[in-house]
Amino acid sequence: MSILVKNLKHTYMRKTPFEKDALKGISLEIKKGEFVAIIGHTGSGKSTLLQHFNGLLLPTDGEICIDGERITKKNLLSIRRKVGFVFQYPEHQLFEDTVYKDIAFGLKRFKLTDEEVRERVLYASKLVGLDERLFERSVFELSGGEKRRVAVCGVLVSNPSYLILDEPASGLDSKGKRDMLALLQKLNESGVTVILVSHSMDDVAEVAGRVIVMKDGAVVLDGTPLEVFSQRDYLSSLDLDIPEVTRMFMDFADRSGLDIPVVIKKQEGVALIRQLIAEGRLLK
Numbered sequence: 001m002s003i004l005v006k007n008l009k010h011t012y013m014r015k016t017p018f019e020k021d022a023l024k025g026i027s028l029e030i031k032k033g034e035f036v037a038i039i040g041h042t043g044s045g046k047s048t049l050l051q052h053f054n055g056l057l058l059p060t061d062g063e064i065c066i067d068g069e070r071i072t073k074k075n076l077l078s079i080r081r082k083v084g085f086v087f088q089y090p091e092h093q094l095f096e097d098t099v100y101k102d103i104a105f106g107l108k109r110f111k112l113t114d115e116e117v118r119e120r121v122l123y124a125s126k127l128v129g130l131d132e133r134l135f136e137r138s139v140f141e142l143s144g145g146e147k148r149r150v151a152v153c154g155v156l157v158s159n160p161s162y163l164i165l166d167e168p169a170s171g172l173d174s175k176g177k178r179d180m181l182a183l184l185q186k187l188n189e190s191g192v193t194v195i196l197v198s199h200s201m202d203d204v205a206e207v208a209g210r211v212i213v214m215k216d217g218a219v220v221l222d223g224t225p226l227e228v229f230s231q232r233d234y235l236s237s238l239d240l241d242i243p244e245v246t247r248m249f250m251d252f253a254d255r256s257g258l259d260i261p262v263v264i265k266k267q268e269g270v271a272l273i274r275q276l277i278a279e280g281r282l283l284k
């Protein structure tokens with residue numbers, strides 16, 4: 001059970017003067033249950049790659065298989081039942097006149113009774129923490145955070161095995177962001193495979209189990225957050241940051257000469273300081 005990508009190439013505007021090779025032969029496998037973050041400089045091909053996972057874009061060359069089934073024009077419906085996609089801008093996927101209708105939209109293809117639809121909508125809106133009182137409002141009257149919740153909710157009603165999100169925390173305030181990341185973690189713990197693109201290295205370090213780094217349409221690093229964020233200089237050459245706490249402790253190690261491990265999560269930093277104090281190493 002996995003998303004298998006074999007030598008995927010994607011060229012936009014083929015055979016025009018604007019032709020652009022956005023993906024240049026990507027091969028990777030994402031196993032069921034993983035929590036994967038894709039990072040990379042702007043224009044490196046992250047969104048293009050994501051959109052292949054549920055057939056929003058089809059390969060120019062190469063292939064994608066979902067649980068062994070190759071994505072083609074003919075099986076998009078069955079693929080999209082398994083693979084839910086949340087767009088970078090929620091406005092791009094919200095179009096019904098009320099919140100309820102918007103969330104329920106994706107269920108039309110399942111031929112459920114009104115009662116079953118209502119149950120699923122209620123279940124998913126509880127998961128994402130969306131207030132039922134918003135159901136009859138127009139989606140266009142909602143705040144950015146509420147819109148994003150509606151967009152995620154509209155994908156979760158279909159119970160996807162794979163959840164793909166393009167910058168799900170962008171534009172949210174810090175509480176909205178924390179809530180969104182906690183929701184994704186909870187979904188992942190319940191068995192949903194989560195794949196997201198993020199520009200926030202702090203967020204990636206906190207939630208992802210695997211980080212894929214892209215550059216110019218290719219994958220240049222693929223490993224655990226610790227493996228990837230240990231490579232500060234290489235990431236910097238790609239104009240990518242490392243998490244704040246990682247940078248802080250690396251600078252501290254440089255200046256103090258203390259031999260301390262790389263930390264990528266805030267809690268690890270706190271634990272490390274406690275350990276250094278307990279060992280008396282901070283007093284030297």
Ligand SMILES: Nc1ncnc2c1ncn2[C@@H]1O[C@H](COP(=O)(O)OP(=O)(O)OP(=O)(O)O)[C@@H](O)[C@H]1O
Nearest residue numbers: 012013020022040041042043044045046047048049
């Ligand atoms: N519809 C399109 N038509 C032509 N070129 C495109 C199109 N969409 C993207 N591109 C080009 O393909 C390349 C990869 O774009 P993509 O949107 O996948 O990058 P990205 O890594 O998601 O960037 P960002 O971080 O800014 O969202 C870029 O050079 C972009 O200009």
Ligand SMILES: [Mg+2]
Nearest residue numbers: 046047048166
């Ligand atoms: Mg993008």
